[in-house]
Amino acid sequence: MKYIKKNQEPVKFSNWKALENDDWKPNWDDNFQKPEKVIVHDSLLQEQGYICCYCGMRITRETSHIEHFKPRSSYPNLALDYTNLIASCQGESEEPPPVPVHCGHEKKYWYDKxxxxxxxxxxxxxxxxxxxxxxxxxxxxxxxxxxxxxTIEKLALNINKLQNMRRVAMDAALLGIEDLTNEERQQLAEGYEQLDSNGQYTPFCAAIIYLLKNYF
Incomplete structure (x- = not known):
């Protein structure tokens, strides 16, 4: 899991919520649609470097959904609070539905502080x-x-699918690592903590960083 530093919410999202009046209220289920929802989704992807908030796999708008960290069922007042919104893998409209289920869709309405x-x-x-x-x-x-x-159990982070994806990502990162000095390996690990030129993190970078810093 990689730390997500939240940015300011998109201005258009703020302006849309500010339209609230006696006759109309912004609501997640009834009127949070295009273009506001797309704008928020894209903003979340950008601040996360296009990796899932939980497992760290590569995500796009099509392969992810907007996740309420604190579920709407228990925290309805946070339904449109940008600080409670993150992007999780397994999109709402993926066809066929992704199997096995993990991360946000597996977590569902569970939350324990x-x-x-x-x-x-x-x-x-x-x-x-x-x-x-x-x-x-x-x-x-x-x-x-x-x-x-x-957390591992509730998000199903140890299913075979994710274990295999993490292992492939780590194996790729370790190619030629034997020829590097300890200092160079540390520098390599620090590189994985940074966004690339496309504003993306390497998928499963948290696992790669851990491996580089702890196994050599």
């Missing part, structure tokens, strides 16, 4: 470790293990 690791918290990466096998595991820190274990 004590047991859900948030990608909006700057230290979210400290809750997990990534062996070269492609698994995601809880950290060794006892204070963080319960939240890490629960």
């Amino acid at each position: 004590h047991l859900m690791v948030s990608p909006l918290e700057i230290n979210c990466n400290e809750f997990f470790k990534y062996p070269a096998s492609g698994e995601i595991q809880p950290t060794n820190d006892p204070a963080k293990q319960a939240a890490a274990e629960t």
